[in-house]
Amino acid sequence: MSWTAVARKDFQDARLSRSLWLLTGLFVLFAAGMAWVYTEIEALGAGDPQITALGLYDFLASSATLFVSIAALVLAYKAVAGERDSGSVKLLLGLPHSRLDVVLGKVVGRTATLAVSIVLGFVVALGVIVTLYDAYSLVDYALFVGVTLLFALVYVSLMVGISASVSTSGKAAALAFGTFVVVELLWGAVATAAVYVANGFALPATMAQYPTWYFGIVSLSPSAAYQSALATVLDGASTTGEVIGGTAEAVYLEPWFGFVWLTLWLLVPLAVGAFRFSRADL
Amino acid sequence: MAAIEIDRVTKRFDEVTALDELSMTIEEGEVFGFLGPNGAGKSTTIDILLDFVRPTSGSCTVLGMNPQRQPEAVRQRVGILPDGYHVYDRLTGRQHVQFAIDSKGGDDDPMALLERVDIADAADRKAGGYSKGMTQRLVLAMALAGEPDLLVLDEPTTGLDPAGAREMRRIIEAEVDRGATVFFSSHILEQVEAVCDRVGILSEGELVAVDTIDNLRDATAAGETLTVTLSTPASESAIADAEAVTGVQSLTTDGATLTISCDGNVKMDVLDALESAGHEVVDFSTEETSLEDLFMQYTEVNA
Numbered sequence A: 001m002s003w004t005a006v007a008r009k010d011f012q013d014a015r016l017s018r019s020l021w022l023l024t025g026l027f028v029l030f031a032a033g034m035a036w037v038y039t040e041i042e043a044l045g046a047g048d049p050q051i052t053a054l055g056l057y058d059f060l061a062s063s064a065t066l067f068v069s070i071a072a073l074v075l076a077y078k079a080v081a082g083e084r085d086s087g088s089v090k091l092l093l094g095l096p097h098s099r100l101d102v103v104l105g106k107v108v109g110r111t112a113t114l115a116v117s118i119v120l121g122f123v124v125a126l127g128v129i130v131t132l133y134d135a136y137s138l139v140d141y142a143l144f145v146g147v148t149l150l151f152a153l154v155y156v157s158l159m160v161g162i163s164a165s166v167s168t169s170g171k172a173a174a175l176a177f178g179t180f181v182v183v184e185l186l187w188g189a190v191a192t193a194a195v196y197v198a199n200g201f202a203l204p205a206t207m208a209q210y211p212t213w214y215f216g217i218v219s220l221s222p223s224a225a226y227q228s229a230l231a232t233v234l235d236g237a238s239t240t241g242e243v244i245g246g247t248a249e250a251v252y253l254e255p256w257f258g259f260v261w262l263t264l265w266l267l268v269p270l271a272v273g274a275f276r277f278s279r280a281d282l
Numbered sequence B: 001m002a003a004i005e006i007d008r009v010t011k012r013f014d015e016v017t018a019l020d021e022l023s024m025t026i027e028e029g030e031v032f033g034f035l036g037p038n039g040a041g042k043s044t045t046i047d048i049l050l051d052f053v054r055p056t057s058g059s060c061t062v063l064g065m066n067p068q069r070q071p072e073a074v075r076q077r078v079g080i081l082p083d084g085y086h087v088y089d090r091l092t093g094r095q096h097v098q099f100a101i102d103s104k105g106g107d108d109d110p111m112a113l114l115e116r117v118d119i120a121d122a123a124d125r126k127a128g129g130y131s132k133g134m135t136q137r138l139v140l141a142m143a144l145a146g147e148p149d150l151l152v153l154d155e156p157t158t159g160l161d162p163a164g165a166r167e168m169r170r171i172i173e174a175e176v177d178r179g180a181t182v183f184f185s186s187h188i189l190e191q192v193e194a195v196c197d198r199v200g201i202l203s204e205g206e207l208v209a210v211d212t213i214d215n216l217r218d219a220t221a222a223g224e225t226l227t228v229t230l231s232t233p234a235s236e237s238a239i240a241d242a243e244a245v246t247g248v249q250s251l252t253t254d255g256a257t258l259t260i261s262c263d264g265n266v267k268m269d270v271l272d273a274l275e276s277a278g279h280e281v282v283d284f285s286t287e288e289t290s291l292e293d294l295f296m297q298y299t300e301v302n303a
Helices: A003-014 A018-044 A049-076 A081-086 A089-094 A099-132 A138-164 A169-185 A187-198 A212-220 A222-233 A240-245 A257-279 B042-049 B071-076 B093-103 B110-116 B132-144 B162-178 B189-195 B213-219 B236-244 B267-276 B291-302
Strands: B002-013 B016-027 B031-035 B057-062 B078-081 B150-154 B181-186 B198-203 B206-211 B224-230 B248-254 B257-262 B281-288
Touching: A003 A099, A003 B093, A018 A049, A018 A099, A049 A099, A049 A138, A049 A169, A049 A222, A081 A089, A081 A138, A081 A169, A089 A099, A089 B071, A089 B078, A089 B132, A099 A138, A099 A257, A138 A169, A138 A222, A138 A257, A169 A187, A169 A222, A187 A212, A212 A222, A212 A257, A222 A257, B002 B042, B002 B181, B016 B042, B016 B057, B016 B181, B016 B198, B016 B206, B031 B042, B031 B189, B042 B057, B042 B150, B042 B181, B071 B078, B078 B132, B093 B110, B093 B132, B110 B132, B132 B150, B132 B162, B150 B162, B162 B181, B162 B189, B181 B189, B198 B213, B198 B291, B206 B213, B206 B291, B224 B267, B236 B248, B236 B257, B236 B267, B257 B267, B267 B281
Parallel strands: B031 B181, B031 B198, B078 B150, B150 B181
Antiparallel strands: B002 B016, B002 B057, B198 B206, B224 B257, B224 B281, B248 B257
C-alpha cells in the first residue's frame, strides 16, 4: 500500500506548481463571476426560485467542466512521463514502490491537488450565492461539488493513464491535448461522423432518424457523463444527457448511466497506462 | 549467500547490445567497484538489478531475490544512488529524505541522515536550488534511509569536490562496518582503488576482468617502475645481476640511472643485487602502475 507515500509526496510537490495556482485563481474568479452573472440573467426573466437555483448548477457545471478538464490536463499530463523524462522516476522507483503504486499514488495526489482548487472556487461561489439568492439548498450544493470532485478524479485518472503509457513528456503532451480536443471539443463531430459512416456515408435527413446509439456516443464523453451524473443527484436539473436522450429509449441514455461512463473513463485509460508502464524499460 | 548474482544476462536495446552474457557474483559484506568507460553497460547492469529495465535473457538475484519478480522486496533492502536522476525541485531536502523514510516504512530521523551527508543546514531549502554536489549528497542520504543491506551507487562521486569524495568514502566505510554490501560503479579510478575489495572491469557489455586490485596489478605486465640512480655508471655484471632478480621484466640504463619494470614486491631485491655488485645507490624512486593504466590495458585489449 505504498501508494499513500507516493500520493503524499506528489501532493506536496504538485500543489506548489505555479500554473496550478494561476488556474485556481482563474477558477475562483470564474466560479464567483458565473454565480454573479447568473443573477443578472435571472433578473431578466425571474421564475420559480427552486428552478432558478438548479439552473445555476448547470451554469456552474459548464464552467467547471472546462476548468476541471484543462486543469487536469495541465496538472497531470507529465505525472509519469515527466518523471521518466527527467530521471526522477529513478528516485521514485529506487524506493520500494511498485509501478502500480506510482500510478495510483499520482492519481490520488494530483486529484487531491485539483480538489483543493475546486473546493476553493466553489466556496467563494457559495459566498456569492448566499449573498445574492434567497433560496438555495446546501445539500444540493454539496452534492454538486461532490460530483464535480468525482469528475476531477476521472479526468486526472485519464491524464495520468495517458502519461503512464508513453515515455516522454512531449508524447504525453501531444496525446493529452489530442484527447482533450477530441473528447471535449470535437466529440459531437465524432458522433456525427460515426453516424455518417454507419449510414453509408450520408447523414440522415432529420434528427429523428438518427440511431439511438448516436445519442449514446454523445452522452459518453466525460463532460456529458458528468452532466448526466449531476442530473441524477440534482433531481429535476435540466441536463444535456436528458435533453438529447429525451426521445429515445435505451438504458445507456438514462441519466444515472453517466456514472457508468465516468467509471469506465476512470478505469480503462488508467489500466492501459498502468499496464504499459509496468512493462516499460525506464 | 551472495549479495548480487548475475547469470548470463543479456540486454539488447533495439539493435544495440548493451550487455552480452554478463555473469558475476558479489559477496555479502564486500565493497565491489564496477569499472568501465561510459557506455560499457554499467548503468544498464544497475538498472536491471533494480528492475528499471528488464533483461533480454539471463537472470539475476539481489539479496537472494529476483528483482523482476519481487522488485519492491529488493528495493526495501537496497539503498540506491542512481545515475542520471533528477530531484523534485519544489520539495525541500528534508521532504526528500522524509519521503524515502516513509517509503521504506522506517522511523529514521531525516535530520540525522542529512547531517551524515553534511547538508543539514540546507534541510529546509528547496532541492531545486541545490548545487550538483549537494544534490548528490541529498540522494545519498535518501539511499542511507532504512539501513539498507546493499548500497548500489552509480557514479557516486559525480559532482563532488575532493573533500566530498573523501566523505563519500568515509560513509561507504561506515556502511560496510555496519554490515552492508556496497556495489558502486565509477570511472574515477582513485576512488575505487581506495575503498574496493574487488573490482570488475566492464567493456562493451562484457566483463573483462574481476579480481582484487593487487591481483589485477600482478596479472598485468608492469606492476611498478623502479628508477635507481647509482654513484657510478652501472657495470655489465651489476646489470646482469639485477635482470636476474625474479620479478624483473625489463631494465634500461642511461649512464648511472637505471629504469626497471618489475613486480611491486621485488624492489628491495633489485637494490640488494646492485649493492652486492659493488655499486652505491644514491637515490631510487618507484612509481606504481596506476589503476588508470591497468584499466586502459584491459579495455583497450578488448576494444
